[in-house]
Amino acid sequence: MKAMLLIYGSEAAWSALPAQDLERETGAYMAFTEALIAAGKFVAAAQLQPVATAKSVSVGSGVGVADGPYVDTKEQLGGYFLIDVASMDEALEWAAKCPGARYGGIEVRPIFERS
Amino acid sequence: MKYAILVYETPAEFAEREDPATAGAYWGAYTAYNTALAQASAVTGGAGLTPPHAATTVRIRNGKRAVADGPYSDTKEQLGGFFLITAESLDAALDWAAKCPAAMRGAVEVRPVLEM
Amino acid sequence: MTNEAAQAAERAARESYGRLVAFLAARTRDLAAAEDALADAFASALRVWPQTGAPDNPAAWLYAVAQRRLIDQARRARTADAYATERAALSSDIEENALAIPDRRLGLMFACAHPAIDAAARTPLMLQTVLGVPADRIAAAFLVEPAAMGQRLVRAKRKIKEAGIPFEIPGPDEWDERLGAVLDAIYAAYADGWIDAADADADRVELVSEALWLSEILTALAAHHPEVLGLRALLLHLHARRAARRDANGDYVPLDAQDTSLWDVDAIRDAERLLFQAGRLGRLGRFQLEAAIQSAHASRAFGRRVDWAAIVQLYEGLVTITGGSPVVALNRVAALAHRDGPAAALPALEPLAEFLQGYQPYWALRARLLEEVGDAEGARAAYAEAIARAPNEAAKTFLRKRAARFSANVERDEPGAS
Numbered sequence: 077m078k079a080m081l082l083i084y085g086s087e088a089a090w091s092a093l094p095a096q097d098l099e100r101e102t103g104a105y106m107a108f109t110e111a112l113i114a115a116g117k118f119v120a121a122a123q124l125q126p127v128a129t130a131k132s133v134s135v136g137s138g139v140g141v142a143d144g145p146y147v148d149t150k151e152q153l154g155g156y157f158l159i160d161v162a163s164m165d166e167a168l169e170w171a172a173k174c175p176g177a178r179y180g181g182i183e184v185r186p187i188f189e190r191s
Numbered sequence: 192m193k194y195a196i197l198v199y200e201t202p203a204e205f206a207e208r209e210d211p212a213t214a215g216a217y218w219g220a221y222t223a224y225n226t227a228l229a230q231a232s233a234v235t236g237g238a239g240l241t242p243p244h245a246a247t248t249v250r251i252r253n254g255k256r257a258v259a260d261g262p263y264s265d266t267k268e269q270l271g272g273f274f275l276i277t278a279e280s281l282d283a284a285l286d287w288a289a290k291c292p293a294a295m296r297g298a299v300e301v302r303p304v305l306e307m
Numbered sequence: 308m309t310n311e312a313a314q315a316a317e318r319a320a321r322e323s324y325g326r327l328v329a330f331l332a333a334r335t336r337d338l339a340a341a342e343d344a345l346a347d348a349f350a351s352a353l354r355v356w357p358q359t360g361a362p363d364n365p366a367a368w369l370y371a372v373a374q375r376r377l378i379d380q381a382r383r384a385r386t387a388d389a390y391a392t393e394r395a396a397l398s399s400d401i402e403e404n405a406l407a408i409p410d411r412r413l414g415l416m417f418a419c420a421h422p423a424i425d426a427a428a429r430t431p432l433m434l435q436t437v438l439g440v441p442a443d444r445i446a447a448a449f450l451v452e453p454a455a456m457g458q459r460l461v462r463a464k465r466k467i468k469e470a471g472i473p474f475e476i477p478g479p480d481e482w483d484e485r486l487g488a489v490l491d492a493i494y495a496a497y498a499d500g501w502i503d504a505a506d507a508d509a510d511r512v513e514l515v516s517e518a519l520w521l522s523e524i525l526t527a528l529a530a531h532h533p534e535v536l537g538l539r540a541l542l543l544h545l546h547a548r549r550a551a552r553r554d555a556n557g558d559y560v561p562l563d564a565q566d567t568s569l570w571d572v573d574a575i576r577d578a579e580r581l582l583f584q585a586g587r588l589g590r591l592g593r594f595q596l597e598a599a600i601q602s603a604h605a606s607r608a609f610g611r612r613v614d615w616a617a618i619v620q621l622y623e624g625l626v627t628i629t630g631g632s633p634v635v636a637l638n639r640v641a642a643l644a645h646r647d648g649p650a651a652a653l654p655a656l657e658p659l660a661e662f663l664q665g666y667q668p669y670w671a672l673r674a675r676l677l678e679e680v681g682d683a684e685g686a687r688a689a690y691a692e693a694i695a696r697a698p699n700e701a702a703k704t705f706l707r708k709r710a711a712r713f714s715a716n717v718e719r720d721e722p723g724a725s
Contacts, residue, residue, distance in 0.1 A: 077471050080240060082270065084263040120236050122275060123305040124195055131281070133288040134298040141285055146199045146300040149264045153197070156273075158238060164247070164423065164471040171249035172256045181250040183263040186471055188208070188239035188272070244462060245469035247423035258422035258484075260466065 078119060078187040079167040081157040085180030086150065087126050104175040112159060117170065123155035151180045158187075193235070193277055193304040194284040198293040200271035205242040220292035228276065233287060236275035243269040275304065315361030316352045323366040324439035325517070329411035331373055333474045336418075338436050338464040340377060348372035366408050412437050413524060414474040419463070420488035421472050428463035433492035435460055438517055440496065448495060450665060482532060490538045490594060493521050497542055519546065526581075536585035537594030540578040544601035547574035559705040567608045575605050596625045615646040633662035641672055649679035667696035671706060678709075686710075 093101065105123075112118035127145040134140045145152065154176065161167050164186070171182040207213040221239075228234035246262040262269055271293070278284040281301075288294060288301045324345070332341035348369045362368040419432040431449060434440040446456035466472065477485055497518035522539045529535045551569035554560050582598050600621045603614055622639035629635050636659055644652035653676050656669075663669035674689035690710035697703040 078238070080238065082263065120275075122193070122195060122236075125303040125305055127302070130300050130302045131285060131288075132298045132300050133285055133291075133294050135289055135294040139285075139289045139294075142298075145302075146197070146298045147264070147266050147268055149266060151264065153270070158236075163473045165473060165475075165477075167471075168247060168249055168258060168423070172251060174249075177249050177251040177256075181248050181263055183246050183248050185243075185246045185262075186241045186469065188241045241469050244465060247470060260423055260425040260428075 077163070077167075078158060078160050079164070080183075080185050080187065081159060081167070081171050081174055082183040082185065083154045083156060083174065083176035083180070084151045084183060085154050085176055087152050087154070089179065090154070091126075101175055108174055109157075111173070112157065112170065117159045117161055117166075118157070119160050120158040121156065124153060127152050154180075192280070192284075193275065194281075195302050195304050196237075196274040196276060196284070196288050196291055197300040197302065198271045198273060198291065199268040199298060199300065200293060200296070201268055202242075204293070204296055205269075205271065208242075217292075224291055227290065228274065228287065233276045233278065234274055235277055237273055239272035240270060242271075312356035312361055313353065315356060315365055316349060319352070319365035319369060320349065320439065323369070323408065325412050325415075325437040326408045326410055327366060327370055327373065328436050328439075329415040329474070330370065330408050331377065332436075333411045333414070335377075335468070336472065336474065337468045339461070339468070340380065341373070342436065344373040344376040344380075345369065347376050370408055411474060412521070413528070414476055416489050416492065416521075417476055417485055418467055418472050418474045419492070420485045421467075422484060423470060423472055424463050424466060425459065426488075428459045429488040430492045430495055431456060432460060432463045433489070434496055436464075437492075437521075438496050438514060440514065448498075476528075482529065486529075486532060486534060489525070490534055493518050493525070494538060494541070494594070496521075497545065515546075518542065530584075531588065533585040533588040533590045534592040534594050536581045536588075537592055537596075537598050540581040540585065540598035541594050541601060543574045543578035543581070544598060544605060547571040547578065547605070553701065557701060558708075559701040561705075562604060563613075570605070570608050572608055575608055578602070578605075591624070591628075593625065593628050596621050596628065600625075613645075615642055618642040619646050633659050634666070634668075637663060637666075637669055637672065644672075644676060644679075649676040652676055653680065665696065667693050667698065667702070670696060674706075674710070 090098075109118065109121060130143075130145045132142045132144065132146045134142075157170075157174070159167065159170060161170065164184070167184050167186075171177060171184050174182050176182055204217075207217045225234070243262040248259045248261060248263050250257045250259075274287075274291070276284060276287055278287065281303075284301050288299045291299045293299050327345055328338065328341050331344060332338045335341075351372050352365070352369060356362070416433050416437055419436065420429050424432065431445045434445050434448075435442060442457055442460060443453050445460075446453040449456065451459075496514050519542055522535075522542050525535050526539045548562075548565060548570050550571070551565035551567070552560060560566075578598065579602060582595065582602060585595050585598075600618055603618050603621070606613060619639060619642045622635065622642055625635045626632065626639060637656075640652050640655045640659070643655055656673055656676065659669065670689050670693035674686050674693055677686040677689055687710065690706060694703055694706045694710070697706060
């Protein structure tokens with residue numbers, strides 16, 4: 077089954093990290109990605125730019141573009157991993173290994189398969 | 192440049208996926224959108240997500256794993272899926288975002304992707 | 308003929324419901340569909356068996372009909388893959404399992420106890436799907452509105468199906484995380500079954516033996532887990548006293564008045580042995596504490612007096628371990644009254660009032676303590692509240708007798724009373 081690991085965390089906390097810690101966390105993410113690839117579970121991943129760069133688009137009588145994220149929350153979606161695993165338990169195991177779990181948290185959701 | 196088009200849906204919109212009265216229109220719109228993206232060679236990835244009730248949240252606190260039922264944040268609009276596209280500029284990305292079916296219901300969010 | 312068929316169906320329901328649900332749902336993880344298909348199969352049985360006679364293997368018959376129902380649904384949903392899979396599965400299943408439906412119940416219980424399931428839904432879900440307890444009884448046992456409980460169950464089943472939660476007995480590292488909920492469910496089933504100590508309600512008797520059976524399997528699978536042993540010890544203690552809970556008239560007999568010669572001393576000894584084994588593993592837990600409390604009560608069987616000071620201490624540990632459960636705190640107050648007297652215990656009762664308004668034992672204890680300190684009006688009012696909330700006739704009778712005796716005393720004491 078394919079599942080998404082959605083990485084949520086506080087951008088403010090992330091940008092306040094001292095350089096050393098930032099380097100360590102970045103290294104941790106690279107190691108995590110490599111582990112997924114080595115295990116044959118990696119499908120895709122992306123790190124999103126901060127929500128300050130986001131634009132929200134809505135179409136009504138014209139196209140409206142607003143600055144900022146669509147949903148305004150304390151913790152923001154920072155990125156994702158798309159993985160291919162045997163079960164939800166396996167997905168949760170990988171989520172627990174993801175560096176983001178120690179700061180904010182990881183939301184695990186299966187991909188939608190049309191029935 | 193790579194952009195993520197994040198689709199946010201309300202519970203009512205999630206429900207349309209499987210309601211026989213609305214599913215045709217719902218999926219028809221997304222199929223058309225996907226086709227348009229593919230024909231323009233703009234899409235490099237993406238996925239539809241199961242609704243938030245199928246979500247599980249994992250946190251590590253003090254070295255211990257804490258698993259909980261439900262999505263990470265408790266908002267009415269929840270991530271329903273995303274498209275990963277390549278576009279020349281933000282404006283081009285916004286043009287694509289405006290064509291996404293969700294833009295006419297709630298909204299879609301466009302964010303640049305950091306090259307990994 | 309109709310009666311025999313109905314009885315056969317009833318028996319099949321009691322003996323095989325959980326096993327059938329677990330096996331039907333194991334592949335697709337779709338509990339709601341399995342339960343619906345099984346309900347249809349039971350309805351068919353009640354129509355067909357009166358004419359053909361009950362089959363030799365009712366469970367296999369029900370399984371076949373329910374499985375066909377699921378295949379039909381897959382076909383109607385036009386999911387070609389699911390249809391082909393189910394068809395293939397049906398033929399192989401029927402051959403392999405002509406005699407016995409494999410027991411996937413423990414796997415199902417662990418699925419229900421999965422951390423990805425809403426914590427408030429885990430035990431209720433196990434009670435419903437594995438043990439076939441009706442939803443309204445589950446709601447009553449958890450002091451929750453039936454509609455809210457219904458919603459909770461629907462959501463939990465949907466989560467299992469859509470999030471891909473497996474029906475598997477987890478590996479050793481995950482037992483600690485999951486075991487708590489499984490043990491809670493087995494205990495809740497036993498406790499619910501136990502409400503009818505007169506063995507008059509066949510469903511409830513079955514629930515008690517199901518709970519005992521599941522605790523036995525669990526003990527065989529995991530004797531190195533102290534709480535598994537603790538639960539079994541607790542259930543054995545409770546079960547040892549079943550013959551003494553009612554008197555010859557069918558009236559309720561409280562623990563301290565029970566005839567210990569009616570207690571099953573072998574079961575008590577088994578319980579003590581298990582509790583000792585658990586203790587040696589060095590990880591205290593809720594069920595070991597509960598078993599130890601029962602063990603203290605059981606000392607009457609061996610001619611010793613009940614050590615109330617020890618019981619109070621054990622309850623204090625239990626209050627801590629359960630994070631301040633009001634029901635446990637209530638039981639501690641009852642023990643406190645035995646150790647220090649009713650006047651000392653009453654103040655400890657006050658803070659529990661807001662949590663236990665709907666709980667009969669709270670009112671019964673309050674009534675008894677007020678009676679013992681001489682507050683006639685208070686006691687009378689509390690007995691009335693307790694009677695209003697009593698779960699069955701025997702409990703009502705017992706409370707009425709106490710209240711009547713008390714009122715008579717008051718009349719004798721009041722000057723000018725006739």
